[in-house]
Amino acid sequence: MKLSTRGRYGTRLMLQLAANYGKKTPLPLTEIARREEISVKYLEQLIIPLKAAGLIESRRGAHGGYVLAKDPDEITIGQVLQILEGNISPVPCVKDPSFCIKYETCNTRKLWETMDKAISKSVCEMTLKEALSA
Amino acid sequence: MKLSTRGRYGTRLMLQLAANYGKKTPLPLTEIARREEISVKYLEQLIIPLKAAGLIESRRGAHGGYVLAKDPDEITIGQVLQILEGNISPVPCVKDPSFCIKYETCNTRKLWETMDKAISKSVCEMTLKEALSA
């Protein structure tokens, strides 16, 4: 039960943008790629859904780059993971009952719900700002 | 970040054995397969590591089957998942620092540790007995 590189790299990407928040110049992917040792090409892929979700704004051309669209304390790690990994619940049925035909009689459902809540809580209560200062 | 069928089916398997705990006859996989609608062949595969870990004992031949080797309140969901899924931490580096070359400078490590603890706690504090009665 692992996060993929999308979630992990994407979080690092977002923390770099959070650290740059408030500065005059946007942060280009080339710079993030250098700091985090991740290829620009892969970062380009990860940033698309983050931008589509309205968490990021971009400026094209020379001296361009990306900036957070919101304050770092208004974005949670949970949001970022949700966008990049999809639903982060440990089992599909918790968020989508139609997934399982045995939904009513399943002896493990409440168990997964307990687990799901623990995960959601840990990650939705933490903002980029808090993650940075930790 | 999903559990695979190994972890999910294996937990259902263990809960069936927990429900049978104390009864005179062991529970055969054919019966578990019928109740849970999982093929015997796949259950056979899942039960191997559980037995190897000492959570289960087997009896061969007619009227054979499996029984828990311990009381249901001495086995946690966390143990079961650990055996079937391997390490359930959301990122590899939390349990194995050598995995990551950026370990010292990583801005996300503490974040994953927080998440890891929340998951471990939720799942290691719940025993089969509790899961059954929930």
Place this chain on the structure above:
DNA sequence: TATTTATCCTTCCGGTTTAGTAGGAAAAAA
């Protein structure tokens, strides 16, 4: 205006993991 620096857009691909299936051997009970 030409060049450089960026984002933006579409496509492809090899490797690994997942979720099983297949076929039988060995043991124990009836």
Place this chain on the structure above:
DNA sequence: TTTTTTCCTACTAAACCGGAAGGATAAATA
């Protein structure tokens, strides 16, 4: 000796993961 069951070793189709490739478009600068 037949049936029921565990035990053991392979095999595989499909999905997913982790990127790389190649260029188009836009903005700043010289």
